[in-house]
């Protein structure tokens with residue numbers, strides 16, 4: 001079996017993240033907002049990380065942010081991603097504040113920079129994969 005024929009490991013949604021994955025399938029990026037203190041957080045948790053309230057709800061993120069840090073993957077951790085290298089994994093700081101790990105797509109990895117403005121997009125990166133939120137560098141902030 002060649003690396004290209006290997007299936008990528010799938011997702012494992014849990015009850016707490018099920019709504020989030022359903023939103024991704026609709027092309028929406030959700031984050032949690034605390035009704036007690038108004039702070040936002042990602043990834044989904046049962047308590048607010050600022051005030052410990054359990055009064056959390058989902059809101060649709062603006063979908064924009066900036067690259068807080070990134071790496072270029074040249075040696076994948078699983079053989080199924082070998083055809084994708086090199087690719088960019090970044091920590092995106094959303095405009096609401098939370099940071100989320102994602103891929104930066106449609107850019108030459110050599111031109112990705114910390115601080116670049118990005119916007120969420122939704123892609124099925126291969127036929128066997130689920131829809132995932134990825135980020136694209138804003139045209140105004142590209143190379």
Ligand SMILES: [Zn+2]
Nearest residue numbers: 034037048051
């Ligand atoms: Zn709170």
